[in-house]
Amino acid sequence: MSAVAHPTGRQASCATVDDVYRRCRELGMRLSRQRRMVLDLLWAEKNHLSARDIFEKLNNLGRNIGHTSVYQNLEALQSAGVIECLDRASGRLYGYRSDPHSHLTCIDSGAIQDLDVQLPAELLRQIETHTGYAIESYTLHLTGRRRRPC
Numbered sequence: 001m002s003a004v005a006h007p008t009g010r011q012a013s014c015a016t017v018d019d020v021y022r023r024c025r026e027l028g029m030r031l032s033r034q035r036r037m038v039l040d041l042l043w044a045e046k047n048h049l050s051a052r053d054i055f056e057k058l059n060n061l062g063r064n065i066g067h068t069s070v071y072q073n074l075e076a077l078q079s080a081g082v083i084e085c086l087d088r089a090s091g092r093l094y095g096y097r098s099d100p101h102s103h104l105t106c107i108d109s110g111a112i113q114d115l116d117v118q119l120p121a122e123l124l125r126q127i128e129t130h131t132g133y134a135i136e137s138y139t140l141h142l143t144g145r146r147r148r149p150c
């Protein structure tokens with residue numbers, strides 16, 4: 001059995017920050033200065049960040065935004081399905097992708113990488129036969145250690 005994985009950046013499905021502004025407008029969401037700051041940071045970092053990380057990074061960049069505003073904007077964007085939210089034991093993490101994708105977590109550093117993994121059709125068919133469900137999407141959570149420096 002083989003699965004295909006490629007790093008995120010090469011995927012055509014990755015929307016740009018302008019696409020996301022447009023999506024927010026279509027959803028009738030107001031694009032306040034603070035909301036744009038949060039979106040710009042998530043798209044620049046392309047990582048999974050806590051509300052505190054985002055608050056600290058924005059303030060380090062000299063952006064004047066309160067912790068409550070960061071938190072409220074993240075919640076609004078997440079509940080509208082514009083950004084992703086991962087519930088981890090250490091708290092919630094927010095990411096820039098909202099399409100289904102998989103994650104690889106480093107056991108040593110805790111760093112989380114987005115992955116696009118396609119399971120073989122045969123395996124999906126076996127799961128459908130076994131469960132009686134038609135699979136519509138899936139997300140894999142992989143953990144591992146770096147074998148060699150890249």
Ligand SMILES: [Zn+2]
Pocket residue numbers: 048084095097101102103113114
């Ligand atoms: Zn992700």
